[in-house]
Amino acid sequence: MDALNALKQRHFTNPFDNDEDHLHQISIFSPETLVDAAIRSHSRSNSKSKSVSVDYDDYSKSSKKRRSTFSNIKAILTAWGIFIGFLALILxxxxxxxxxxxxxxYEGMNPVSGKLQFSEENVRQVVRHMTRNIGYRVVGTDQELETKNYLIRELSNLKENARLERLRGSHDLPHFDMWVQVGDGSHRFDFMSKVVMKMYTNMTNIIVRLSCGPECDQxxxxxxxxxxxxxxxxGAADDALGCGVMMEIIRIxxxxxxxxxxxxxxxFNGGEESLQDASHSFITSHELKDNIRAVVNLEACGTSGPEILFQANSRVMIDAYRTVPYPHGTVLANDLFATGLILSDTDFRQFVDHGNLTGLDMAVYKNSYLYHTHLDLDEFLEEGLPQHMGENTLALATYLTEEANLVNLERTxxxxxxxxxxxxxxxxxxxxxxxxxxxxxxxxxxTVATQASRPTVRSTLSILLSFVVALLLPNFSVVLLKALGSPMQWxxxxxxxxxxxxxxxxxxxFGIQYxxxxxxxxxxxxxxxxxxxxxxxxxxxxxxxxYVGLASSxxxxxxxxxxxxxxxxxxxxxxxxxKDNREVTHVDLATYFIASLLPTAYFSFVCFSLLDMFIPLTGRIGVDAPVDHIVAVMSGFITFVFCPPVLAFSHRFGRAVLKRIILGLVVAHLIMVLISSTVIHPYDELHPKRVFVQHLRNMTSGESVLYLAHADPGPFYEPYVTEIESMFKTDAKFRSGSANPSDWNAIYxxxxxxxxxVLDTTPYIRSQTTNKTxxxxxxxxxxxxxxxxxxxxxxxxxDxxxxLRRLTVLCTHPDxxxxxxxxxxxxxxWSLGSSDPFPYAxxxxxRHVGGYVSDGWRVDLEYYATGPEDKLRIELTAMETEGFGRDTERELEGSGEIGVMKRxxxxxxxxxxxxxxxxLTDMFEL
Structure with missing residues (x-):
């Protein structure tokens, strides 16, 4: 019985200690198993003794072995089942x-209390009109003018409603002022490791101010x-949603x-997609610019889920965000965005760089598969999303106008x-x-000093190596998927x-732990x-x-x-x-629950956002980007941070069990890869591949060609280009982007x-025209x-x-x-006052962008020349005004219905x- 009691004490929590050949049931023992274990333990301590005898009349040796094996398997499955079930419940x-x-x-006024309330339906009415009735609102097009007139009309109605309410006796209502700014300017725009000099003309802003009078306006x-x-x-989410939210806040x-x-x-700025021209115009030249102390920017790169606070640069504005009813933001996103890994930008940059403002940058980011596509429509805006963004923004506006001290805000x-x-x-x-x-x-x-924690160099190093291997080993899966012809399968x-x-x-x-x-x-x-x-x-x-000062720590x-x-x-x-003052070295099962609960819950929350942000992003970061490897590394990172204590748990049943788990994971991986590569296509209607098409007419060479391009390394030629070749009855020629950097200058x-x-469209046009000439x-x-x-x-x-050779370059581009x-x-x-030219060749x-009816620009240049005839050779690319959502295309005069792009x-x-x-592109020597 002494041996039996000792065995109970030693194996009460983890009976698998130091015995890989004979696994024992965890925590719960049948009497038969305890007797059998006691005999084995006594036999080992008295190897020369032959005196032990126990009557096994009721059990044969084979039945005992089967029963023991069953108990062992049951114990392992129970323990892992409890732990995995716990994690699954958290997830x-x-x-x-x-x-x-x-x-x-749905109502702008609470029917019970009679108080004003933010209405998602009012926002959707704005979004529906801008997206359905107007459509693609590209700067310089007729739709831009339609949008401008629509917003002015709606805001004027809100102003008139406020005036009427004041006449009814509400004398404490705010002053309601409106401006329409139309401006010209220039600025340097550094993006994606490139430098672009931006010029703009007739860029429009619509501005509304609500205040208590001069004392508030400072x-x-x-x-x-x-x-x-x-x-x-x-652009339903990007950014009719933001406009609709602001319109509803103005109403309230x-x-x-x-x-x-x-x-x-x-x-309401009229030129963000043209590389932030309208916000630059406002913050550098509007009469209100010097009184602006902070900014809240509303953006979107997705169509569902809550909007996230992903940029913030002052303590006062961050603390103001505490007042919102549905907070969603982390300095992790702030630090991540600052790295430049996310290939996106917002007007927030202009307000910070040119206005020295602090503020908050908030954006809808989930389901960004539809971002900048024809599917960014009102019907794909998730129900509750406008309400979420609206109530948060209204709470911010209320706090910042009623309570916040906006004087001497410091960026940090x-x-x-x-x-x-x-x-x-x-x-x-x-x-x-x-x-x-x-x-x-x-x-x-x-805890180390008190022996509650007992780290060793060996165990600490195993964690580090497990982290590294988690990042690297999934790249083996990438090799396998590519060998099966299934890139971007996920x-x-x-x-x-x-x-x-x-x-x-x-x-x-687990392999490292093994x-x-x-x-x-x-x-x-x-x-x-x-x-x-x-x-x-x-x-x-x-x-x-x-030590390095990263707030995400x-x-x-x-x-x-x-x-x-x-x-x-x-x-x-x-x-x-x-019980007997012996040292106990084991881990209680509840310990894992404590170690995992908060980190697993929190990082699951964060990792949902990480996947939502990065997976769709891989569809637009370039054909040369190793997106499969990027996603593999990211998935490995998520696997590690999801529940790191599982590394300790993997030792609970010894190396033999751990080895079987590793083999099982490898087999499961292979099965998953094979099934995925067989039945899943990387793209579908709501997760589309982005294809870029331009019909180029080269005035210098006389070419009329169609360019087809894609922005990710997924399948393109076989399923799509071959179909276009058949349609136009001509073969396409491949053109590398790195070898032909000017091919797509229109969207530089x-x-x-x-x-x-590239396909030659001249034969198709000649075959379709009704003009015999x-x-x-x-x-x-x-x-x-x-x-x-x-x-x-x-x-x-x-001179x-x-x-130095000097000249004024004039550009005319009607239509x-x-x-x-x-x-x-x-x-x-040069005459671009926003920055100086580089001090070297x-x-x-x-890039020039003009608002509606802007058909020209000028710039003064002075450059080092070898003589008066050392002319400046300039390539000019200009974009047609037709074809933005209305499926029309400029026709060659007298050629009849050609419709290359329409088809x-x-x-x-x-x-x-x-x-x-x-x-249209042409070359000029000036």
Missing amino acids: AVVYQIHYRLPAPV NSILLNAHYDTTLGSP MSLRPAPKKNSVVFL SSVVFFDIFGLFFVSYSWTTAIRLHILVGGLSLF FSHEWLSMALFGPMALAGM LFHDKKASNGANELNTLSGLQMFFTFALAAVS YVFALFTICVTTALVFNHKKAAINL PFNQFLESY ISESTAPLTDLIQGAPKLIAENISY PETG YIWTVANFDTHLAS THYVI IVKSRPLWTTLTYFSI
Whole structure:
């Protein structure tokens, strides 16, 4: 019986310690198993003795072995089932919380209380009109003018309603002022490692101010949204939604008492997609610019889920965000966006760079498959999304006008902020963060000193290597998928990336633990050492990231404190269970729940956002981007951070069981890869491949050609280009983007991500025209084009002493928009006052965008020349005004219905989305 009691004490929590050949049932033992174990233990201690005898009349040796094996399997499955079930429950709950949105409100006034309330339906009315009735609102088109007139009309109605309400006796309503700004200007725009010089003319802004009078107007908060759209998109979320939200806030705030402290300015800017021209015009030249103290920017790169606070640069504005009813934001997003990995930008840049403002940048980001596509429509805006953005923005506007001190706001990145499951918002200074991190690190070291934590170099190193392998090993899956001809297999289903790459990452993590499992120590000791090593890993990471001053280091503090708390609990539990003063080295099952609960819940919440943001992004970051490897590494990272304590748990049943788990994960991975590559296509109607199409007419060469390009490394030629070849009865020629950088100058600098297939459309046009002169002529079709854009030079001079040649370049482009001039030279000066030219010879790109009825521009240049005849060679590209959502295209005069682009649009496969336009290019020597 002494042997039996000793065995009970040793194996009460983890009976698998130090015995891989004979697995025992965890925590619950049948009497037969205990007797059998006691006999085996006594037999080992008395190997020479033959005196032990137990009557097994009721059991044969084979039945005992089967029963023991069954108990062992049941114990393993029970333990893993409990742990995995616990994690699955967390995941399910967090999923529901993460994607929850408020219920839409359909009435602008509460029918019970009679108070004004934010109405999603009012927002949707604005969005529907802008997207359905007007459509693609590209700067310079008729639709831009329609949108401008619509917004002015609606805002004037709101102003008139406020005036009438004041006449009815509501004398404390705010002053309602309106401006329509039309301006010219220029600015330098650095984006995607390229430098673009921007010029704009007739750029329109519509501005509304609500205030209590002059005493409020000295300090204003700015709310900004843009009403223009990019090429190929009706822009429901981006950014008719923001305009509709601001319109509804104006309705509410104009009918309630005036703000007590600060005024609020609403900017409906008419040129964000043209590279932020309208916001630049406002913040550099409008009469209100000097009174703006902070900005709240409303944007979108998705159509569903809550909007996220992803940029914030002052403590006052971050604290103001505490007042919103549905907070969703983290400094993690702030730090991530600052790296430039997310290929996107907003007007927030102009307000910060040119207005020296602080503020908040908020955007809808989920389901960005539809971002900048023809599917950015009202019907795809998730129910509750306008309500979420609207109530949050209204709460911000109310607080900032009623209570906030907007004087002397200072820009800072040293603020930690994050939401807790969309319920609470936490923010504190970097000084506070450092103190907390020191406390957390000190507690971690204290547990080591008290033996509650028992890290070793071996166990800590195993955690580090598990992390590295989790990032690297999923790339094996990429090689396998490409060998099967299935790149980007995961694209249309965010979760599929985890199903494809997660098992390999987990197998790699467990593989490292298998190699580092100490055979000389018990399984329980391996568990405790590994969990302690995990604590040290995060403690060291916390120290390192805090040292470099990264506010996102709070996540390492969360991991560290939770594992530390779990180890303290485990130590106390072991002390309670200790009966005979023997040292106990095992990990209680509840310890894993404590170590995992908060980190797993929080990082599940964060990782949902990470997948929602990055998976769709891979469809537009370029044909040369290793997107499969990027997603594989990201999936490995998510696998690791989801529940790091599982690394310690993997030791619970010894190396033999761990080996079988690793093999099972590898097999599951192979099955998943094979099934996926067989039955899943990377694209579908709501997860489309982005295809870029331009019909180019080259005035210099006389060519009329069609360019087809894509922006990701997924399948393109076989399913799509071959179909276009058949349609136009001609073969396509491949053109590398790197070897032909000027092919897509019309959308510079985005052209660097494209590679093209080019088809000659001249035979098709000749076969379709009803004009015999054209069909039978061999002259270039471009000879028929009239009113083409022109460059001319005036005021030409040359100074032989300085070697400087001066000229004024004039461009005329009636009926064309978005001109791009590019040239190579060594400029000494120019008339673009926003920045100086480079002090060396280089390539320049000047993009000009004009508002409606803007058909020309001019620029003065001075450059180093070898003589008066050393002319400047400029290539000019201009975009047609037709074809933006109305499926029309300029016809060659007298050629009849040609419709090259029209046919492309109508034949579009459902799994693609088109960004399409027609351009004309010419070369000038001035």
